[in-house]
Amino acid sequence: MKVLCDRAALVDALNVVGSVVPNRTPTPVLRCLKLSTADGLLMLAATDLEVALKMGVEQVEIEQTGEALVPADKITQIVRACDDQTLTLEMEDHTMHIRGADAHFKIFGFDPSEFPPVVDFDDATIDCEIAAGVLQSLIGLTLFAAASEHSRYAINGVLFDRNKRNLRLIATDGRRLAMAKGECLVGEDTTSCIIPSKALKLITKLLDDPEATVRIAVEDNRIRLSVGEGADAAVLSSSLVEGAFPPFEDVIPSDHDKKVTFDTTTLSSAIRRAALLTNEESKGVRLHFENDSLTLSSRAPEMGEATVEVKLDDYQGEPLEIGFNPGFITDALNVVNSEKITMELKAPNKPGVLRTDKDFTYVIMPVNLQ
């Protein structure tokens, strides 16, 4: 194999594919990237056996076709560190030579046939198609709420729930829940599966062109996504999270009797400031709603206290005092793309709901303040 590459394009691709490579694995070939040539493209592939990713680099000239399997960290470091416009990658047996204008690197690799097969998309039965921009937005609005821990429910991933062209993504860590709705370009029947967080994080890196079409295939315990057209489409394959997602629809309240609309930035600023005087022991911020004002207060023992006032234009309902983990609120405010946000409440021990419009719903369980 001998390929002349545009260095900048190669760095971008290495950054994305390299993030699949497991940090710690005793299997040396899994620490590698597989390079191959196909249809005038340089293909890069990596897997940690749960997630596999393959993508092509167009800005290359292939002088000789072939394959290579080389340690991901070394090739990435070298390509990043060089400042040449172009680099030549050439294989000699399992050794890769990387040549720039004034440098020559040799990296010892492995036999490419030792690499686990990376799934293609060619044989996929397409479940649905969605615009990259829409998928990007749905992931952004939900992924942050997924659990990093394990519970009896499968919540360390995001629920992909599709009915015809209506797609919902739902994520929860057992204390708050985010749900975002969007529309597919093509979709029949229904599909429901739980996608691991790592796979979703990777997918977002492939969605930089919002107009691109994402094709999704779901079968047995795997999901496959292809982004872009033809041979240079990036293909990601991931195992699905096994187990049952909790009965999320039961915990989205619809019986609120208090409602208020905030400027997103106003609420965000007030919460951030009140959160400054919380700590591990008292991580709740108290929200006191009364007539036309909201008073946020916090208290950290042996540290101090904070009070922040917010004027309300349209608070509807009886006065209420309720505590929330401020981080849960700012998490949502950070990702919503809306100037206004509505908060619905019922009682100090009942969940609160944040909504931007019909398409984003965020449920937060309160903190019991003493």
Place this chain on the structure above:
Amino acid sequence: MVVMDEPRTILHVDMDAFFASIEQRDLPELKGKPVLVGGKGPLAVVAAASYEARKFGCRSAQPMAIALRKCPEAVVAKPRMSRYSEVSQQIFCILDDFSPLVEPLSIDEAFVDVTGTERILGSPRQIAQKIRKRIFNETGLTASVGVAPNKFLAKLASDMDKPDGLTIIEREGIPQAIAGLAISRMWGVGPVTEKKLLGMGVKTFGDLQSLPIDELIKQFGSLGAKLHHLSHGDDSRCVTPEQSVKSISQEVTFDEDISDAEKVRDVLLKQVEKVSVRLRKAQLHARTITIKIRYGDFQTITRSMTLNEPSDQTDRLWREAKNLFDKWANSNFKPVRLIGMGVSQPSSPGGLSEQMGLFSKPENERSKRLDATTDAIRNKFGLNAIHRGTS
């Protein structure tokens, strides 16, 4: 006389020449030879001397140069503290099986309160023998044990028949039994007090017993009363398990590499149970969970995770420990020589705010009730009375 509470049975377990014995065990060519553990520099001090070296007058805390003058043929071993603390942990794990009341005094000695366990574990003598036997079987090291009604006497007793000894001080006739001991052996008697006592003609515990308490208080203040009680063998201090807990852990070294992941996982579950019992006893919740795996070639790996909400529930800790283990076992399993599990970053539960859960309530309550029930059973019948099964 101090007020006598119900009679107690306290053990003082003291490892024999701990560091030196570990060196002799790990390097068989040192067996039977005088071994000094310590550095070799001009300022080095002996950290431990094997019994063979003690015959020459070597002892711990002696400058190494002097010890080597007394015993030039002694082998000097560089201290390996991490190894010693590993063995120490192993020994404390054994002690934990006998009583929840284990008070470490140092890396190689501890008090164990076994009051009231006679029905399950046997007579104090049998318990002491069982402990000595398990320590020997599992570590190849010998321990001397003193059994007595209180801490002071137990510590005196463990020293009476060292090494590899067992001494029991019975409840009856204690003042007579200890009357002949030199006053330097008494707790709280340093060189200054000793000199003062010798000046008063007090050489032994017996001499001290015959002095009226008022006289002692006049001479020594509050220490005087203490000396009086101790000379009669009275000591009401309790055995208090570790005061401020930074981490709690358990580990087991197998005799051979275990290639059955299920078997290792079962051991891990028992460790999680023990650790969570200790957490609950200390009324702490842990935030970080770590598992430790060592292969036959001594390569050691650890995997850890941090909980959003600190917990003391066996189920909660097991779920994460199991997940860490399975993740490792499914991808990289190699035969295991040592498995360990620990928690760190403990905090007192509650605080000022409690996060409510969206789904978790019933499960949490069930899990808490289960823990409370099994803890009660263990309190009554011992740590090994009940275990979870893996499914």
